[in-house]
Amino acid sequence: MKKVILFTLIFISSTAFGVTQSWLPSQLTIKSDTHASNGASSQSSLSNDGRYMAFQSCASNLVIEDQARCDVYWRDNITGQIELITKSLLSDFKGESWNSAPYISSNGRFVVFNSTAADIVGLEGNGVSHIYLWDALTNKIELVSVASDGLEGDLNSSNSSVSDDGRFVVFESESILLDVVSPDTNDSADIFIRESSQ
Template identity: 40%
Template sequence: MEEDIDYAVKELRMLEVLYIHDKVERTTSYAGSAQIADYIKAKRATLLVSADGRYEVFQSNASNLVEADENRATDIFLRDNFSDTLSRASVSSKGEESNGYSLDASISPEGRYVVFESDATNLVEEDTNNVWDIFLYDTLFHTTTRVSLGSGGTQSSGGNSTAPSVSADGRYVAFDSEAVNLVEGDTNMLCDIFVHDRFSGTTRRVSVNLNGAESFGGDSFSPTISSDGRFVTFYSLARNLVGE
């Protein structure tokens, strides 16, 4: 059963190859063709694996992993180990490559949804805020949507949005942001944690205390959302989120 499979990923940088180790079956397999090893040479490279080990998502500034990679920027890539294919996820819904950098990807447990941050302005239409935004790529329908929005679709302003995390069904996306207009009453001038509901189009701030008061004294950052979207964990330097 998929839930009984425990995968571990090993980076063997000296050999510049990647392996996936299945701790249940006690087998180790190569994670792809020779191209996949090129990503290790990237200055900022990360690797995440879906819960069943089928999909791997990573960022790389390599230009030879897929055809027609001409943007000279770090992109997000998705590897399907079952079909032995490699594709780029940081593209528009039309398949156009980004005109900016894409980083810090996260993948849903079953591998359908990939979220990432990007300063590109052509992944979606009417992206004019000139800040880093959060995007969601649907690997089934090959669509890209921006999720670092206020309720009603207002694009963010006043700061960057980073560190996305997505629920299993792709409905909820948590991220941190320095934006000041995603929710009403955001006056603390700090990085806060937000959750965007893609189904309802609403965004709420979750880095608040039990009374709903906004944080003060320090930034909140790097959220992780549970598979069902109910729980969000995050780091914070704030002094008023909980009692002493």
């Protein structure tokens, strides 16, 4: 299995000593106790200052809540804290699902991602990929790819991005049900922007 590792090069300038110190690339996808992860990690996204990152991993030893599936995580690269974002609401749930394509806001607080899981905010479970928004400060997660009347998208949604304040999420979707005023009938993927409840 191919292992994908995120590397960063951090530069810190010290005017007091008149020198610039630099650190060589380091492996970041590790447990907080410094033991290496036991599965592939990929699809990483980094905050502007390099402190926070979001990534997908199929490892089973990053956090205590191993769910036997590929999940999306958030990491503080200073403290080593790792948070499981795509945590199941059902403690014994081991169903087939895919969580991927995380994108982190430039300040590191908000993460949007794709998921086919039926157990993140409730039993969505219509089998397509949805867009979710997670807030690192409140640990709140929201299903974004829904119409204004609350109806879920009926086809796959992907390629999401979020504003720094978490208010707006933009994404691509093939769904024909997200626009309740003018249903989409062009048989092509379109771009949607949604104001979140965060």
